[in-house]
Amino acid sequence: MAILEDGPNGGFRGKVGSVYGYNLNGKCVIRGARKKSTKPPTAAQLAHRQKIKLVSKFCGWIKPIVNFGYQFEETKNSGRGKFQLAQQHIFKNALDVDVENQPVINMEKVQVFVGELVSPEGVLARWEDGLLKLSWIPNPKYGDSMFKLNLALVSLDREGDLKMAIADAAQGECTVDIATFRKDKFDYHVYIGFWDTYHGAFSNSTYCGVI
Structure with a gap:
C-alpha cells in the first residue's frame, strides 16, 4: 500500500x-523492486551484519531498561521508537572489537538513560554489608526534591534490574537493598542518572563500574 x-x-x-x-x-x-543479490557478501558486509545482530540481541536483553530510559527521547524523534533509538546509540557509540577482531559491547560507553539534564559526576558504587552503596556529587541545579536518581543494573549473564527514583538527586549518596542480587555470583554493570519527575526529562546515564 x-x-x-x-x-x-x-x-x-x-x-x-x-x-x-x-x-x-x-x-x-x-x-x-530491488533484485536479490547473487554475489557473496563481502567481509565488510559480514562484519556489519555481526554488529547488527549483536546490538539487537543486547538491546533485546535490556529492553525494559531502555524502554524506560529512552521514553523522552522518543517524543523528540518521530518515526523512531525507544528500542530503535537505543539500538542506534549502541551501534554508533558503544561498539568495539576484541583481539580476534569480533564486535563487542563496550559497557562503559552504553547509555541506558538519555536526556538533556547534566549527568551525575564523581560516582562510586560498592557492595557493603550486603547492600549496594552509591555516591555522587550533588549538582546545585538539581536541589529540588522533584529531581530523583535512577539506577540500572545490567548483566551479560542474567536479566538486570531497574530502580526508579531511589533517592533525591541532592542527597549525594544512598543505600539500595536488592536481595536477589546479593545471592547472585554474576557481575553487574551499574548505571545511574538524574530524572526531572515534574517536567519529564532524564540525564544521560553515568557508568559506575562493575559490582
Whole structure:
C-alpha cells in the first residue's frame, strides 16, 4: 500500500504495483523492486551484519531498561521508537572489537538513560554489608526534591534490574537493598542518572563500574 503526499498530484510513499515511491533529499523518487543479490557478501558486509545482530540481541536483553530510559527521547524523534533509538546509540557509540577482531559491547560507553539534564559526576558504587552503596556529587541545579536518581543494573549473564527514583538527586549518596542480587555470583554493570519527575526529562546515564 502507498500513501499519497501533497494531494493527488504529489508524490507517493510505498508500493504501487511493481514500483516503489519514496522521498530522497526533498525529491519524490520512484524505483522498481530491488533484485536479490547473487554475489557473496563481502567481509565488510559480514562484519556489519555481526554488529547488527549483536546490538539487537543486547538491546533485546535490556529492553525494559531502555524502554524506560529512552521514553523522552522518543517524543523528540518521530518515526523512531525507544528500542530503535537505543539500538542506534549502541551501534554508533558503544561498539568495539576484541583481539580476534569480533564486535563487542563496550559497557562503559552504553547509555541506558538519555536526556538533556547534566549527568551525575564523581560516582562510586560498592557492595557493603550486603547492600549496594552509591555516591555522587550533588549538582546545585538539581536541589529540588522533584529531581530523583535512577539506577540500572545490567548483566551479560542474567536479566538486570531497574530502580526508579531511589533517592533525591541532592542527597549525594544512598543505600539500595536488592536481595536477589546479593545471592547472585554474576557481575553487574551499574548505571545511574538524574530524572526531572515534574517536567519529564532524564540525564544521560553515568557508568559506575562493575559490582
